[in-house]
Every structure is written in C-alpha cells, then in structure tokens.
Amino acid sequence: MVEGSRSDNGSLARTTDGERSQQRPCTPPELAVAPDAVINLELGDPTMYEAFWKEAGERTAVVIPGWRGMSYFSDAGGLCWFLEPEFEREVRRLHRLVGNAAVDGYHLVVGTGATQLSQAAIYALSPADANHPIGVVSPAPYYSAYAPQTDLLLSGFYRWAGDANAMGGDSHIELVCSPNNPDGAIREAVLSSKPGKAIHDLVYYWPQYTPITGTAAHDIMLFTMSKITGHAGTRLGWALVKDLEVAKKMTYFVDRSTIGVSRDSQLRAAKILTLVSDAYDDDKDTRRLFDFAQRCMADRWQALRATVASTGMFSLPEETSGYCTFTKQIVPAYPAFAWLRCEKESVENCRELLRGHGVLAQGGELFGGDARCVRVNMLERDGVFDVLIQRLSSIE
Amino acid sequence: MVEGSRSDNGSLARTTDGERSQQRPCTPPELAVAPDAVINLELGDPTMYEAFWKEAGERTAVVIPGWRGMSYFSDAGGLCWFLEPEFEREVRRLHRLVGNAAVDGYHLVVGTGATQLSQAAIYALSPADANHPIGVVSPAPYYSAYAPQTDLLLSGFYRWAGDANAMGGDSHIELVCSPNNPDGAIREAVLSSKPGKAIHDLVYYWPQYTPITGTAAHDIMLFTMSKITGHAGTRLGWALVKDLEVAKKMTYFVDRSTIGVSRDSQLRAAKILTLVSDAYDDDKDTRRLFDFAQRCMADRWQALRATVASTGMFSLPEETSGYCTFTKQIVPAYPAFAWLRCEKESVENCRELLRGHGVLAQGGELFGGDARCVRVNMLERDGVFDVLIQRLSSIE
Incomplete structure (x- = not known):
C-alpha cells in the first residue's frame, strides 16, 4: 500500500x-x-x-438481490446457524481439491476473518472455572497480532504469556502457525500439549506459499479467504473443528461478539471459491x-x-x-x-x-x-x- | 422463524x-x-x-466484481480506515433525510452490527488504568444480550453491573436504549453520568417504530441496518461519535477484534440505502x-x-x-x-x-x-x- x-x-x-x-x-x-x-x-x-x-x-461478479440473505439465520437447524450452506459446500470442496486439510468428520465454524476465530478458539479452550487466566503462547518469532488480540480485553479466562519456547508442561494454549507468520517456517506444536490445547493457524498452508506435503488433521485448523484468493476486505475465515463441544463454544463466541458473520461475504466467497475449484475440474481452463x-x-x-x-x-x-x-x-x-x-x-x-x-x-x-x-x-x-x-x- | x-x-x-x-x-x-x-x-x-x-x-441487486474491495483498506487515510466512503455518504444522507440523529461534527465508525459497536464503545469508555473493572448498567427491563455480551470474556476493564435504577452516582457506563428493547419506552440516561459515560443505542429510533421527535445529538449513538431496512444478515452497524479519541479507540477495538468490517456488506448496504433515500427525493416514487x-x-x-x-x-x-x-x-x-x-x-x-x-x-x-x-x-x-x-x- x-x-x-x-x-x-x-x-x-x-x-x-x-x-x-x-x-x-x-x-x-x-x-x-x-x-x-x-x-x-x-x-x-x-x-x-x-x-x-x-x-x-x-463472470467473477456476485449478484445479490435486495431481498436475499436478510435473516440472521443461514441454516437455522445447523450447529453454526449463521454459516451459509453453499459457502460451506465450497470450502469443503476446495480442501478436498487441494488436499491440505481433512474435512470429513470436522465441524465448520465461520468467522469474521481468522482473527475472530483464533479468539473464538482460545475462548473455547479456556477453562471456565479456573482461578486465574490460562496462558496463551506461540514460539517466537510469532504473529505480531497474537499478543494484542489476546489481551484486548484483559480476559479473566486467558492471557497472553509469550514465547512458547520459554514454557514447559501442558498448561498453556498454544497457537501453532504453519507456515509461520512472519518467517515462513513449517511448525508443529512445541509444547507437550494435552489433547485439545493447540490451535493450528494454517492460513498460509496453500500451494502458492508452500508445498502441500500432507493432509493436516489437527483438532482446530484456521483458514481465511484473504490468503487464498486475496479477498481480505471480505473478512471471512473458517475453522475446521474436530470436537463438537469446542465447535459449539466457538459458535457461541461469534454469536455473542457479532451475532454471526456477514452473509453477503459468504455468498460472494461461495461464488469466488466455486470459480477457483471449477478451473481445476476443467482440464481446458487455464485461469x-x-x-x-x-x-x-x-x-x-x-x-x-x-x-x-x-x-x-x-x-x-x-x-x-x-x-x-x-x-x-x-x-x-x-x-x-x-x-x-x-x-x-x-x-x-x-x-x-x-x-x-x-x-x-x-x-x-x-x-x-x-x-x-x-x-x-x-x-x-x-x-x-x-x-x-x-x-x-x-x-x- | x-x-x-x-x-x-x-x-x-x-x-x-x-x-x-x-x-x-x-x-x-x-x-x-x-x-x-x-x-x-x-x-x-x-x-x-x-x-x-x-x-x-x-434494481435492488448489488453487483460486486471479483476484483473489487480486495484490500483490507477502504479509506487508508481515514480515521476509520475500513469504512467504505460510499457507505458513509449514504448513512449521513439517510440521517439528514429522516432527521433522527445529528451527523455534522460526528465521526462515523462502522462495525459488524451494533453488537460489535456497543462492545467497542464500552471498551473505549472504560478507564485503561483502573484498579477494578468499571460497571456497565442499563435500567431494567434492558436488552437481554447486554449482560452476556459485556461479560463474554470477563474483561479486566469492565463488567456488567445490572439495573441502572439500582445504582447511584456517576461511576458507571450506562447503556441507554431508546426506544427501549424490550418494551419500546422512550428513555434518557437515568444516571447523573459524567460527560461521555453514556452509550445511546438508537437502533429503533426510526419512523416505522416511533415518532421522530427531535434530532438526537448524544456523544455515542448506535444504529444498525437490521432494524432500518431489515438486512440483519448483512451484519452492519455504525456509531456516530462526537469525540475523536473515543472514535479512535472504537476503531482500534474493531481492528483488533476482526481487522475491520466486511466491505461486501458495506457495498451492498450503500446500494440499499441509496434506494431508500432516492425514493424520498423523488416525489413520484411510491416505493x-x-x-x-x-x-x-x-x-x-x-x-x-x-x-x-x-x-x-x-x-x-x-x-x-x-x-x-x-x-x-x-x-x-x-x-x-x-x-x-x-x-x-x-x-x-x-x-x-x-x-x-x-x-x-x-x-x-x-x-x-x-x-x-x-x-x-x-x-x-x-x-x-x-x-x-x-x-x-x-x-x-
């Protein structure tokens, strides 16, 4: 810029x-x-x-009639009731096409960017009844926004605790960014975490940035449109979540924070992702x-x-x-x-x-x-x- | 539903x-x-x-080409850098048309619904250096989401304190909802608040719900598309904010929570609001x-x-x-x-x-x-x- x-x-x-x-x-x-x-x-x-x-x-334009998507509800009977079914379908299709993350058996929670979802995930993994906030860590160098996002409200549930390499044990929530922001390193969790205490921020795990070496299948995996198709202004991310209760808590967080996620963004993203996948389904398509x-x-x-x-x-x-x-x-x-x-x-x-x-x-x-x-x-x-x-x- | x-x-x-x-x-x-x-x-x-x-x-359809609104920035030089200029223009135009709220001299901060903005406003009004969280109150009956939204993260800066009528003095942040959710009452602040400690939630102050009896000119006034045009799924609200520093803090909150607000929603809302105002500018338009x-x-x-x-x-x-x-x-x-x-x-x-x-x-x-x-x-x-x-x- x-x-x-x-x-x-x-x-x-x-x-x-x-x-x-x-x-x-x-x-x-x-x-x-x-x-x-x-x-x-x-x-x-x-x-x-x-x-x-x-x-x-x-052909890339999305057209949204004035009467469409007016309700708060995208899928009233669904776990994540503000998730557009056609957006969910295209997200799952894209992961299957690229092979970068498992989708079968995973719940999908949509958020206003991966930013909202990393906070939702920290909230969901924090004990509700602890005497003091649980520490949130990531190995240095770590994404510069993790600390101020985590401590924005000085939550009684969790608090930023810094470099994961300086910690031991399993009493922290670890943010695992791979490929890592800022240095591009491929990472695994460094703490001997209890099951369900790591959040995998995989927003850069796409073929333009790194070889896809396997299908990731972690407990919580975060992705965002910004880093796949470049639609940052759409403010749209998603989490693939293995555990039902964690997915419910994340959904609750997004509900309380913003009563769901822009349906316009989801409709647009569904169109964009359809075009991305279609081009690989059609042998003659060079775009x-x-x-x-x-x-x-x-x-x-x-x-x-x-x-x-x-x-x-x-x-x-x-x-x-x-x-x-x-x-x-x-x-x-x-x-x-x-x-x-x-x-x-x-x-x-x-x-x-x-x-x-x-x-x-x-x-x-x-x-x-x-x-x-x-x-x-x-x-x-x-x-x-x-x-x-x-x-x-x-x-x- | x-x-x-x-x-x-x-x-x-x-x-x-x-x-x-x-x-x-x-x-x-x-x-x-x-x-x-x-x-x-x-x-x-x-x-x-x-x-x-x-x-x-x-004619109500919005068309968004694939390449539009990709950057995080809507207005890089602006105070609220994720606010679409055409959305801001139509918001100000609508308030001038209806006469329900002053816009001249006010900063406009956009949010993912009034929900995100009420939290941004509470954050902005909370002392950063207090020994204990400031209380957030509203006179009963008050909007049922105020309490769980305020206490979602058990913030060290603020905490829900309940019925404003049970309080005295000026040491709280008061949410003033008028017309009130749930009972439709027209309200003014009940606490003898210090200047700048009341947040006016005016999302229902529109002619279909209540006579417009004057141009509101409070320090912070919240509005949302949901209750004006019915576009709840668009998740788009705005705050009119008198004080520059408060507007900056609210912008910071939205930045850290969600790195701005869906540009797709703003582009669509700009179109929708244009149609609303145009119909009143044209004497022959009956829609x-x-x-x-x-x-x-x-x-x-x-x-x-x-x-x-x-x-x-x-x-x-x-x-x-x-x-x-x-x-x-x-x-x-x-x-x-x-x-x-x-x-x-x-x-x-x-x-x-x-x-x-x-x-x-x-x-x-x-x-x-x-x-x-x-x-x-x-x-x-x-x-x-x-x-x-x-x-x-x-x-x-």
Whole structure:
C-alpha cells in the first residue's frame, strides 16, 4: 500500500513501464507508485491477487438481490446457524481439491476473518472455572497480532504469556502457525500439549506459499479467504473443528461478539471459491488461481533473493522445498512475508533503516524476535513490490 | 422463524390463503407456516422487510466484481480506515433525510452490527488504568444480550453491573436504549453520568417504530441496518461519535477484534440505502421503505392489541403517540417487540405458557424484569405473525 493514498480508487500515478508489467502481470499496469511515495508493507494486504480477478472478468461478479440473505439465520437447524450452506459446500470442496486439510468428520465454524476465530478458539479452550487466566503462547518469532488480540480485553479466562519456547508442561494454549507468520517456517506444536490445547493457524498452508506435503488433521485448523484468493476486505475465515463441544463454544463466541458473520461475504466467497475449484475440474481452463499465485510468488522471491545476494546488506531464511501433492512436483516454499534480517554491523534496528528509505515494515521485536529483522509483505501490487526491490537495491 | 426449518430457502409449506396475503402484503404469499410448527420469536429477526425488497425487484441487486474491495483498506487515510466512503455518504444522507440523529461534527465508525459497536464503545469508555473493572448498567427491563455480551470474556476493564435504577452516582457506563428493547419506552440516561459515560443505542429510533421527535445529538449513538431496512444478515452497524479519541479507540477495538468490517456488506448496504433515500427525493416514487414498514407495523399492532383486548389474558404497554417531524403528522409508536404481560393469576411464567402453545419468546427475567412478561418479535414474516395472533387468541 502507498501511504496517504486510497488503495482501491485508482488514484495512484500511472506507470509508463508497460513492458515490465507485461513480463510480470501480477498487477494491472495502470497502478504504479510515485517515486517519492512511502510504501507500507506492514500489513499482509494481498492486493497482488487483484490482477487475477480483473483478468477473469465479469463472470467473477456476485449478484445479490435486495431481498436475499436478510435473516440472521443461514441454516437455522445447523450447529453454526449463521454459516451459509453453499459457502460451506465450497470450502469443503476446495480442501478436498487441494488436499491440505481433512474435512470429513470436522465441524465448520465461520468467522469474521481468522482473527475472530483464533479468539473464538482460545475462548473455547479456556477453562471456565479456573482461578486465574490460562496462558496463551506461540514460539517466537510469532504473529505480531497474537499478543494484542489476546489481551484486548484483559480476559479473566486467558492471557497472553509469550514465547512458547520459554514454557514447559501442558498448561498453556498454544497457537501453532504453519507456515509461520512472519518467517515462513513449517511448525508443529512445541509444547507437550494435552489433547485439545493447540490451535493450528494454517492460513498460509496453500500451494502458492508452500508445498502441500500432507493432509493436516489437527483438532482446530484456521483458514481465511484473504490468503487464498486475496479477498481480505471480505473478512471471512473458517475453522475446521474436530470436537463438537469446542465447535459449539466457538459458535457461541461469534454469536455473542457479532451475532454471526456477514452473509453477503459468504455468498460472494461461495461464488469466488466455486470459480477457483471449477478451473481445476476443467482440464481446458487455464485461469487457475494457485498457478497464477505461485508464478507471482516465484517471480517475486527470485527478485528479492537476487537483490539480497547482490547488496550483501541483508539475509533471508534459507529456501526450502518439498514434494507438493497438489502440483505433483517438487516446489520451493514462497512465504507470504519476507523475514528480512539486516546484516550490517552498525544497524541495530532494521525497521528504522527501511523507514529511512521509504519502506514501512513491522520490526522483529513485535514478533518476540530481533529488532535486526523486519517482516515485509510479499503480496502487494506489482508496482509496490517493484519499488521495494529498487529501494532495497539502493541501500548501502 | 419456524423451528427446524431453514429460513431462506422457501421450503415452508405454501399457503392457499392468497386473499389474506393481498390484504396484508408484508410477506410474500408463498411463505406460510404449518399448523403444528413451533414459531420462534425469541430473536428480533426482521424478515417482515423481505416483502418490500422482493416487490422492489431487480434494481435492488448489488453487483460486486471479483476484483473489487480486495484490500483490507477502504479509506487508508481515514480515521476509520475500513469504512467504505460510499457507505458513509449514504448513512449521513439517510440521517439528514429522516432527521433522527445529528451527523455534522460526528465521526462515523462502522462495525459488524451494533453488537460489535456497543462492545467497542464500552471498551473505549472504560478507564485503561483502573484498579477494578468499571460497571456497565442499563435500567431494567434492558436488552437481554447486554449482560452476556459485556461479560463474554470477563474483561479486566469492565463488567456488567445490572439495573441502572439500582445504582447511584456517576461511576458507571450506562447503556441507554431508546426506544427501549424490550418494551419500546422512550428513555434518557437515568444516571447523573459524567460527560461521555453514556452509550445511546438508537437502533429503533426510526419512523416505522416511533415518532421522530427531535434530532438526537448524544456523544455515542448506535444504529444498525437490521432494524432500518431489515438486512440483519448483512451484519452492519455504525456509531456516530462526537469525540475523536473515543472514535479512535472504537476503531482500534474493531481492528483488533476482526481487522475491520466486511466491505461486501458495506457495498451492498450503500446500494440499499441509496434506494431508500432516492425514493424520498423523488416525489413520484411510491416505493418508500418507511411508509411500507409503518403500514405493516400499524396493521400488526392493531391486530395484536385487538387480540389482547378480546382474550383478557394479557396486557401490553399503553400506546403512546407524538408528532413525527419526518412524516409531519401525529403517529403512534409501533415497537419492534411486544412486551407482553400475562395477567392470569395462576400463571407465573409467561414464557412457559406460550411455549405450551408453540410460541417461543424470551422470558422477562432475561431483561432484568418479571417472568410474567415475555418479549415477542413483531418483525417476522406475515405467516408467522398470523400464527402468533391465532395462538394468542386461543389461550384461555
């Protein structure tokens, strides 16, 4: 995102670099960044995906008549009574297509993004009768929003307790993010947790970011539209939940917090996911989302690694690869964030260094990590990513 | 809603009572209720409005292309950065049209329903450095969800403290619901609150429910699509907030809870509100939402009061009326809920009595009130309302 600009109204300067945009078509060519603009890569805004949906054209539009979806209830008899049946059907279909998570025997709970569902899951796993709040942990570096989200209301049921590696035993709730935000690492729970005390945040476990190496089948698994199709503004996530009582408690949390989840978002997401899966069911269809996104990510990571290698100023986590059961080939991981470490002796705060060059990123200390690291969004529009590469190249 | 049925798929039995449906066109004639079905009037599901939007036809449809609204950001430079500018514009336009609330000088914060915003407002008004949680109160009978929503996480910042009439002083946050849920009463704050410690829940302050007697200009005023146009499934509310810092804290709460609000819902609501206001700008347009809804409510309240008078089993709050600056006539109040009191000596629990006759409603004790009272939703589809009247008539 470009600071001070509105992100969705085409008010950005037009580029004259049509040739380059043809080579790397992740973003429409009309969107580019003014030379002196500050670029904001703090959030994981997935605007890279706009190009795919623009290319796909009118058939991607959802049409919602004025009278549709007016009731609070999507499925009055269902466990999660605010879950649209057609959205649920397409979510299960997509997981079966990709093979990244088990759906049979799982309850599906919909939420206003994975953000609401991670809180719902923590709530559901917290003992209702404890004398003091249960600790919530994740191994550092961990997603920077876990701590402030968990402690937003200073709940009497749970409290953020920090780095899981500094803990022992089984008396905590562990957030397991894999591939990990911010560093892309593949993770398993580090605590010898009692059954049912881990929450698997798998929002990046999709083929464009990492080889799909198996069908995950954890107790609670979180996903979100934002990181699959790029529809962050839709604010729609889901949880696959093994235990009925946990699913009921999560549903209760979403009910009390927001009386359910936008049905408009669910209707739109159902349409979007239908198009994604249909393209893989039809051998002749070349408009395939995961193929597009993986090409973009490969291109960007190649450019970033080349820049990092040429300047010698920074380092990145080593590239990993594996056999992907979805693409049926060995592919590298292309994380949604770059966990960039400044290697220059004199620099102790990488965030400040980048800010001085017009690049905003979250500093490593927010992730329980090192201030010599920053987390950089890899999913922005091409024009913004190009500026990132230019500016990193110029740092000495 | 009919128990065990899905509310939106037309699976209900078809009526043969076409004539009656023509007389009272609040619901499409094809939706009716089986004679032995349990009707659920516990929630305020506003499905009465479906008839209006079906009648309005295709022009009410919103079309959202696949590439639209993908970013987290609706208005990156704005205070409430997840607020769609066209939605904000139509909200302000509607308040100016109706004259029910001041908008000039107010900040607008959007939320996932008024539910999320009441929590955001409580959060924003709670002292960050208090030794113990601040009490949250409302005069009984109060909206039954206030208590469980407030205490969902047992926050260290605030805690539900019950009936405002049992309190004194100025050390509480007061929720002022007017017209009041459940009894339709017009209310002002009862505590001698310090400035900025009252939250005005004005979700029913619209011409179909009560005469608009003045332009409300409180510090925090909450509204929701559900109770204006009937779009409950859209999960969209807004707060008009006088103080900049309070608006910022509320925005922070929504950010941390759900990273903003569905842009799809906002785009759809902008379209819906545009149609509502346009109809009043055009002298020839007869498809006017508030006129439709007021006719439905007048019809229903007349039927309900006649039934209550004829059986002698129940009583209702007295009808009030006033000069409405919007309709420019003296009109009665037609509350969205009936606060029905059982007058039969032998009955101590009105909820149980109604349940025995296939009518589910919330018992008065949930509202801090009397178990001889129940709250009955007045906004259901015609078929359901007709069954309510039939069943009330049959109780002896």
